[in-house]
Amino acid sequence: MRVAVGGYLVAVNTFATQKMGLDLFQRATLSGERALQVGGAQGSIAGFLHGARQRHWDIVPLPFVVPGVGGKVTAEAHTAATAGFLDLLRQNPPVDGVFLQLHGTAVSDECDDCEGDLLSTLREFLGDKTPILATLDGHSNTTPLMVEQASMLIGVKTNPHYDFFPGGEQAARVMAGMFDGSVTPTSAWAQPAMAPALQKIYIAPGWPMEALMRQAHHLGRDPRVLDVSLLGGFFCSDIPETGISVTVTTNNEPALAHDIAERVKDACWAKRQAFHTDMVPVEEGVRAAIEAEDGLVVLGDLADSGGAGTPGDGTVLLAELLRQNAQGAVVGNITDPEAAQEAVRAGIGKQVTLSVGGKVDAFHGAPVEISGRVRVIQDGVYSAATAFNAGTYRRGATAVVDCGGVEVILTSRPTHGFEANHFRSLGIEPTQRKILAVKSELQHRAGFAGIASAFIDVDTPGRATQVHARLPYEKIRRPVFPLDDI
Numbered sequence: 001m002r003v004a005v006g007g008y009l010v011a012v013n014t015f016a017t018q019k020m021g022l023d024l025f026q027r028a029t030l031s032g033e034r035a036l037q038v039g040g041a042q043g044s045i046a047g048f049l050h051g052a053r054q055r056h057w058d059i060v061p062l063p064f065v066v067p068g069v070g071g072k073v074t075a076e077a078h079t080a081a082t083a084g085f086l087d088l089l090r091q092n093p094p095v096d097g098v099f100l101q102l103h104g105t106a107v108s109d110e111c112d113d114c115e116g117d118l119l120s121t122l123r124e125f126l127g128d129k130t131p132i133l134a135t136l137d138g139h140s141n142t143t144p145l146m147v148e149q150a151s152m153l154i155g156v157k158t159n160p161h162y163d164f165f166p167g168g169e170q171a172a173r174v175m176a177g178m179f180d181g182s183v184t185p186t187s188a189w190a191q192p193a194m195a196p197a198l199q200k201i202y203i204a205p206g207w208p209m210e211a212l213m214r215q216a217h218h219l220g221r222d223p224r225v226l227d228v229s230l231l232g233g234f235f236c237s238d239i240p241e242t243g244i245s246v247t248v249t250t251n252n253e254p255a256l257a258h259d260i261a262e263r264v265k266d267a268c269w270a271k272r273q274a275f276h277t278d279m280v281p282v283e284e285g286v287r288a289a290i291e292a293e294d295g296l297v298v299l300g301d302l303a304d305s306g307g308a309g310t311p312g313d314g315t316v317l318l319a320e321l322l323r324q325n326a327q328g329a330v331v332g333n334i335t336d337p338e339a340a341q342e343a344v345r346a347g348i349g350k351q352v353t354l355s356v357g358g359k360v361d362a363f364h365g366a367p368v369e370i371s372g373r374v375r376v377i378q379d380g381v382y383s384a385a386t387a388f389n390a391g392t393y394r395r396g397a398t399a400v401v402d403c404g405g406v407e408v409i410l411t412s413r414p415t416h417g418f419e420a421n422h423f424r425s426l427g428i429e430p431t432q433r434k435i436l437a438v439k440s441e442l443q444h445r446a447g448f449a450g451i452a453s454a455f456i457d458v459d460t461p462g463r464a465t466q467v468h469a470r471l472p473y474e475k476i477r478r479p480v481f482p483l484d485d486i
């Protein structure tokens with residue numbers, strides 16, 4: 001068998017102002033062997049290839065488009081990417097099956113459902129019989145079109161996500177069953193009227209999503225069921241299907257798939273009140289962190305998270321930490337290539353006064369003037385050692401400026417700062433500081449578990465604000481929780 005493998009890992013916050021264009025897409029499209037290495041040894045592709053090699057399938061590499069997260073994709077970039085997949089399929093006939101790693105949130109200027117569009121294009125080219133399977137991120141805003149056009153979609157079951165490999169492996173197993181005729185994947189999709197904030201879809205003991213995942217897993221134990229994917233969705237996106245969805249795939253049991261999807265949907269709806277956000281005003285959060293008796297407090301700047309497509313240059317929390325003179329605080333990062341370069345040029349030990357952040361758009365606070373001593377300069381490359389989001393990060397030219405007891409990390413590219421190595425790589429030991437301010441939506445809760453004594457999510461402004469009413473939704477289905485009081 002000859003199987004084509006690639007990916008379209010494009011995460012879009014439709015409210016973010018920095019669009020993803022053709023140049024970025026071209027730079028971020030991997031081909032050949034490099035396309036097959038995306039995600040490393042624990043990735044979806046690695047999982048699928050593991051299953052494919054066991055079955056001695058030939059592999060045809062497709063493009064892997066991996067530009068990261070940002071604002072909407074231009075129509076031109078999405079069209080070119082789709083053409084890239086088709087070109088490779090045309091050049092490598094015959095292809096017996098396709099496996100893709102998808103994110104599930106790609107939106108372009110002209111298309112609210114880029115994954116649905118890509119799958120439709122491949123389906124049209126390959127015909128109804130060819131297996132097309134894909135894995136999805138846990139933040140996927142899955143649509144009926146995606147479910148209809150793919151043979152099967154498999155979502156991760158963790159958040160933060162670390163179970164990509166098993167999803168890929170499972171896709172190879174189901175594809176093998178389709179090849180020998182023993183499996184006919186039949187899917188159903190359902191969606192409660194819910195689009196909870198990122199803060200609330202953490203999957204950990206005591207959190208509502210974890211209880212729902214257990215319920216979904218339990219219903220999926222029927223041997224006729226191949227997979228139940230309950231996904232939290234990505235609420236910073238204005239399309240009709242934004243939010244929680246459940247996709248159930250059975251071995252040719254459509255009524256059963258439908259029944260389980262409806263039951264999981266109803267269970268989510270019954271629990272909706274547990275998904276209300278829980279944000280603390282910035283001034284109050286900083287004061288509580290300063291007054292904390294002992295241990296490390298992590299302040300979450302969720303509205304400008306490195307994982308949510310915002311510029312990463314939000315300054316409101318920085319300004320408040322300086323105003324309250326929060327000794328022992330570290331601002332995990334302000335993305336500002338100009339200011340970072342200026343600090344690098346000044347050199348270690350030098351005194352600098354810089355205008356930092358608040359430069360990309362009007363949604364993340366004004367530039368803030370900082371004065372301090374440059375303590376560290378670096379190329380910004382480091383490795384995250386966590387089970388999720390592991391790998392090498394490139395923050396670009398990076399500097400640490402010590403502003404009289406409040407340290408500020410200036411990076412050239414947006415980053416999460418969701419775990420200890422982000423700080424340790426810059427000579428900052430988190431356990432020896434009092435406060436860390438991080439631009440992360442929930443990964444930091446897992447990344448600093450066992451290190452931090454408290455987490456406070458502060459209500460900063462930004463295009464990933466956890467307050468739905470502040471986002472200019474137009475297309476999302478209404479009514480929807482928690483935007484509407486239902």
Ligand SMILES: [Zn+2]
Pocket residue numbers: 137138139161
């Ligand atoms: Zn995700």
